Structures are given as C-alpha cells and as structure tokens.
Amino acid sequence: MPNLFSLLESENCQIQTQLSSAMPDLIPTATYISPDLKKDFHPGCGPHSTQGTTTGPSDVVADKGAIDKDRPTEASDSTLGELRARLTTLQDQVNVFLTDRMKLGAAKEEDDKDLERRILDDGVDEDDVE
Amino acid sequence: MINLDKHIKPSRDYYLALGLEGSANKLGIGIIKHPKGELTATNRAEVLSNVRDTYISPPGEGFLPRDTARHHRNWVVRVLKDALAVAGLVGRDLDCICFTQGPGMGAPLQAVVIAARTIAQLWDVPLVGVNHCVGHIEMGREITGAQNPVVLYVSGGNTQVIAYSKNHYRIFGETLDIAIGNCLDRFARTLKIPNDPFPGYNIEQMAKRGKNFVELPYTVKGMDLSMSGILAFIDSLAGDMFAGNKNKLLVAADGSSVTPEDLCFSLQECLYAMLVEITERAMAHVQLQQVLIVGGVGSNERLQQMMAQMVQDRNGSVFATDERFCIDNGIMIAHAGLLAYRMGQTNELWDTVCSQKFRTDEVYVNWRDD
Amino acid sequence: MASLDYIFQLDVPFITTRQATIALNTLSPDPILKPNEITVEYSTKDTQLSIVFKGLSDRVIRVAISNVIENLKTIVECMEEFDN
Numbered sequence: 001m002p003n004l005f006s007l008l009e010s011e012n013c014q015i016q017t018q019l020s021s022a023m024p025d026l027i028p029t030a031t032y033i034s035p036d037l038k039k040d041f042h043p044g045c046g047p048h049s050t051q052g053t054t055t056g057p058s059d060v061v062a063d064k065g066a067i068d069k070d071r072p073t074e075a076s077d078s079t080l081g082e083l084r085a086r087l088t089t090l091q092d093q094v095n096v097f098l099t100d101r102m103k104l105g106a107a108k109e110e111d112d113k114d115l116e117r118r119i120l121d122d123g124v125d126e127d128d129v130e
Numbered sequence: 131m132i133n134l135d136k137h138i139k140p141s142r143d144y145y146l147a148l149g150l151e152g153s154a155n156k157l158g159i160g161i162i163k164h165p166k167g168e169l170t171a172t173n174r175a176e177v178l179s180n181v182r183d184t185y186i187s188p189p190g191e192g193f194l195p196r197d198t199a200r201h202h203r204n205w206v207v208r209v210l211k212d213a214l215a216v217a218g219l220v221g222r223d224l225d226c227i228c229f230t231q232g233p234g235m236g237a238p239l240q241a242v243v244i245a246a247r248t249i250a251q252l253w254d255v256p257l258v259g260v261n262h263c264v265g266h267i268e269m270g271r272e273i274t275g276a277q278n279p280v281v282l283y284v285s286g287g288n289t290q291v292i293a294y295s296k297n298h299y300r301i302f303g304e305t306l307d308i309a310i311g312n313c314l315d316r317f318a319r320t321l322k323i324p325n326d327p328f329p330g331y332n333i334e335q336m337a338k339r340g341k342n343f344v345e346l347p348y349t350v351k352g353m354d355l356s357m358s359g360i361l362a363f364i365d366s367l368a369g370d371m372f373a374g375n376k377n378k379l380l381v382a383a384d385g386s387s388v389t390p391e392d393l394c395f396s397l398q399e400c401l402y403a404m405l406v407e408i409t410e411r412a413m414a415h416v417q418l419q420q421v422l423i424v425g426g427v428g429s430n431e432r433l434q435q436m437m438a439q440m441v442q443d444r445n446g447s448v449f450a451t452d453e454r455f456c457i458d459n460g461i462m463i464a465h466a467g468l469l470a471y472r473m474g475q476t477n478e479l480w481d482t483v484c485s486q487k488f489r490t491d492e493v494y495v496n497w498r499d500d
Numbered sequence: 501m502a503s504l505d506y507i508f509q510l511d512v513p514f515i516t517t518r519q520a521t522i523a524l525n526t527l528s529p530d531p532i533l534k535p536n537e538i539t540v541e542y543s544t545k546d547t548q549l550s551i552v553f554k555g556l557s558d559r560v561i562r563v564a565i566s567n568v569i570e571n572l573k574t575i576v577e578c579m580e581e582f583d584n
Contacts (some may be wrong), residue, residue: 001222
C-alpha cells in the first residue's frame with residue numbers, strides 16, 4: 001500500500017496525463033522492509049527516460065573513456081514505453097537507496113565485492129574474461 | 131528414410147524459423163526457410179535474413195559478461211525488428227523460435243532467452259533450444275555440402291574435434307584448458323591490438339608480416355591439446371620484449387630483434403600445427419576423408435591452408451564457411467533448431483533454462499539416420 | 501540457517517492479464533543460484549505482476565532486483581514493439 005505522500009503524487013500525475021490519453025498509466029511501485037526500516041518507492045511524475053543512471057557500462061569499460069554505443073532504446077510514445085521508462089526510474093531509485101544502505105552497513109567489503117562479482121559475472125575473474 | 135514433414139503447417143509447403151544467438155559477444159538473429167522434404171543440393175535451405183551486432187570492448191580489454199549481457203538486452207528488439215523486416219515477415223508467420231540454450235556465457239545467454247520466451251508467447255510460436263556447437267556443425271554441412279566430415283570447431287569459447295556417430299555428434303578431441311580463440315584474444319590484449327573487427331583477425335594480419343619463427347611449447351596430449359602453457363610462455367616473451375629485457379629467444383637467427391609480428395606468426399604456426407595433428411588423428415580413427423572447419427577461428431586463412439595441406443596428403447578435402455556463417459550468427463541456430471523442430475523437438479518454457487556447459491554430444495540428432 | 505530478513509516487493513501493472521502472465525512465465529523458469537541467500541517469488545493478480553524478493557542483506561537483494569528489472573524492461577520492450 002503506497003504511503004500518503006506517494007498516493008498524492010500518483011494522483012497528481014494521473015490527473016495531468018489522463019487529460020491527454022485514453023489508456024490509464026501503468027505505474028510500477030515497490031516496498032522495502034528490513035529489520036530496521038520500511039520504505040515505499042514510487043517513480044513520481046517524471047520526466048522518465050529509459051537511459052538509466054545506474055545501468056551504464058561497467059566501471060572497467062567506462063574508465064577507458066569508451067563511447068557507449070549500447071544504450072537502451074528511447075521509450076516509444078505508448079503506454080508500455082512509459083512503463084519501461086518508469087521502471088528505469090524506479091530501478092535507479094532502488095539501486096541508489098540500497099547502495100547507500102550498504103555503505104551505512106559497512107559490512108566486510110571484500111566479501112561483499114566477491115558476492116556481487118559472483119552473482120553478476122558467474123564467478124568470472126576480470127583476468128579470465130572471454 | 132526419415133520423414134521430416136510430420137509437423138508442417140497444412141497450408142504451406144515450407145517452414146520458417148527464427149534463430150537467436152547470444153552466447154558470446156555477438157548478437158545474431160536470422161530467419162531461415164526450409165522447403166518441404168529432405169534438404170539436398172537441389173532442395174536447399176534459404177537464408178531470408180541474417181542480422182548481427184557485435185559487442186566490441188576497448189583495446190586491451192576482454193568482454194565482461196555483464197557488459198555483454200547489457201549489449202544484448204539493449205539491442206535484441208532492434209535486431210529482431212531488422213531480421214523480420216529484411217525477411218518481409220511478421221512473428222506469427224514463423225513455425226518456431228530457436229535460441230541458443232548453451233554452451234556460452236551465462237548472463238548474455240539469459241538476456242537473449244528472456245526475449246525469446248516473450249515473443250514466443252506473444253506470437254504463440256513454439257520454442258526450440260539449440261546447442262551452439264550443433265548450430266555451427268549443421269550450418270557448415272548445409273552451406274558447404276560436406277555430408278559427413280570430421281568437424282574442427284574452433285572459436286573464442288570452444289575447441290573440439292567432432293565426428294557424427296549414431297544420432298550424436300561425438301567429441302573425439304578437445305582443449306584441456308582454454309579455447310584457441312581465447313588464447314589468441316588474450317595474446318591480442320597483451321599486445322594491446324584493437325578488438326575491431328575481432329582480435330584474431332588483427333593477429334592474422336600481423337602474422338602475415340612476421341618472418342622469424344620463435345619456438346614455443348608444443349602441447350598435444352593424445353587426442354586432446356592444451357594451450358594455457360603456450361599462452362603463459364608467449365605472454366612472458368612479450369613482456370620481456372616490451373621491457374627491453376635480454377632474452378635469447380627474442381634474438382632471431384640473423385641477429386635482428388624478434389618483433390610482435392614474429393610472435394603472432396609463431397603463435398599461429400604452433401597452435402594451428404597442433405589443431406592439424408589432432409584433426410588428422412581423428413580422421414584416421416573414424417576413417418573419414420572430409421574436414422569441415424567451423425567457428426570464428428575457422429575464417430583464418432593460415433589455418434585453412436595448413437589443414438588443406440594435411441588433408442590433400444590423405445586425398446581428402448577441406449570445407450570452410452565464410453564470415454557470414456563461421457562467426458556466430460542467428461541463422462545457424464534457426465537452421466539447427468528447425469531440423470530439430472521438424473523431428474518433433476520443442477521446449478516447454480520451464481525447459482528453456484540456459485546452461486553454460488551444454489555438451490555437444492548431449493544433443494539427440496534424430497534428423498539424421500546415417 | 502540465517503533468516504532472509506531483507507524483503508522487497510515490486511508491483512508492475514500491464515495493460516492486459518495476458519501480458520502480466522507472459523511476463524511471469526518469462527521470468528520464472530530461471531532458478532535462483534543461491535537459495536539459502538535469496539528467494540524470489542512471482543505471482544499475478546489480474547493485470548498486475550508482483551515479485552517478492554527475500555534476502556540475507558541489502559547487497560544480495562540489490563543485485564537480484566536490478567537483474568529482474570533489466571529482464572522486465574526487455575519483456576516490456578518486446579511488448580512495445582510486437583504486441584499489437
């Protein structure tokens with residue numbers, strides 16, 4: 001159940017956009033629950049884009065100054081296109097939030113880096129890339 | 131005689147299959163048409179579209195699974211659209227959607243199968259999981275007309291010598307550690323050669339300018355071969371060369387200094403001689419006189435030349451495909467997948483999980499009865 | 501066994517029930533690699549797909565959530581282009 005603030009936000013956006021489209025907006029939402037904190041996520045009014053800030057190329061490649069020719073396509077002018085853009089916004093919000101939480105948590109850094117590397121790259125060491 | 135037409139659509143006398151390939155850094159999508167009946171020299175498969183986009187990493191870097199998967203995710207719908215447009219078809223025209231189920235890199239394979247599952251349900255078209263190696267083999271047979279050759283499959287991710295026997299492609303010899311393409315790619319990184327169009331191609335061009343042969347370890351082991359020791363050895367030589375260290379191996383017979391071109395030349399000569407030896411061993415074992423080279427490294431002219439010399443001495447012949455088909459592509463997946471589909475093989479959604487280690491010999495080749 | 505105390509629920513609305521079902525069928529076949537560290541459950545209610553992640557830590561669920569959303573974006577883009 002979204003909290004009161006995000007409910008008002010979403011109603012506000014809906015009033016604005018329902019004037020222009022016949023199809024109801026598709027708005028993804030999320031809820032986070034941990035032992036010490038509960039938080040709701042809502043993409044907000046936008047503007048939204050499929051060019052996410054937390055889903056770029058990996059640092060290894062970005063640091064080489066390579067031009068990113070593999071960015072996502074722009075959202076089409078459609079309900080589903082807007083959904084894809086809103087999902088991107090939500091994804092960025094969640095990634096930033098959880099990354100901040102992780103820094104606060106200050107867990108064993110090396111162990112966590114290895115866990116992430118294992119999950120994302122199936123345990124492939126950077127020296128062992130194909 | 132096998133009946134290949136038990137699953138043909140009643141209103142048609144041909145089949146249309148879409149194939150999606152993304153097991154390494156190439157994203158390939160193609161559409162193939164099979165006429166009814168057995169495929170023969172006069173009843174050929176037809177390529178309706180063959181679209182590919184390659185993820186190229188910066189020089190000195192290999193391609194990481196997460197970046198490769200990102201590339202495939204962000205390009206798959208565009209490439210799908212292109213493949214359909216070039217063929218002049220819509221999704222519902224298809225008999226089946228074929229996808230690489232393995233072997234290969236986990237995240238990139240998964241990025242592609244997600245799209246395959248979605249469009250299969252949107253268009254109500256069955257899915258067929260395909261083994262990447264079998265894709266290369268069947269495409270090679272179809273394009274070259276080689277009916278029952280010993281297959282040398284050489285790429286960035288695979289090095290196998292294969293021969294058909296009783297409904298399976300059996301592995302007669304293979305690498306004990308790294309694939310030959312991987313060995314070449316990693317040496318290219320050591321030399322900081324560009325990755326465009328692909329590192330092995332640039333090594334080949336440098337090798338053509340090499341003159342001095344440097345002796346490298348030669349590591350054939352029975353029917354198999356090992357390459358990681360050779361890579362370590364030549365990386366170390368290159369390290370000495372760049373650092374200006376004294377190393378007697380880096381001094382040619384005429385007193386001149388060994389160059390990076392000489393190292394590329396030497397590496398190719400050594401690796402390819404090993405491949406020729408294990409291929410010859412397999413030919414003798416199964417008593418076959420044809421060799422078919424498939425996979426990206428198969429486009430190398432020096433390898434083709436050395437293989438041809440050996441095969442001619444045995445009164446046989448060598449077959450190879452051009453870069454449209456030897457480099458990873460979607461058409462080979464569509465072709466091998468369609469052969470399986472015609473024999474009743476499809477995959478339910480729960481059975482479309484990809485596997486990094488899908489073995490060539492696991493596939494039931496029921497479209498052949500020889 | 502350590503309990504999976506870090507919970508995240510993602511709700512994604514689609515235009516039709518069919519689309520939500522297709523998304524669920526596309527995401528659910530792939531097994532979770534480390535089930536003692538994280539579980540993922542998918543369900544649909546009418547046109548909405550819900551995904552519940554339960555994990556050992558913020559880091560574990562962050563990677564899984566971002567991966568699933570990446571896949572969702574692919575699914576939605578396929579529908580954008582091909583579901584007419």
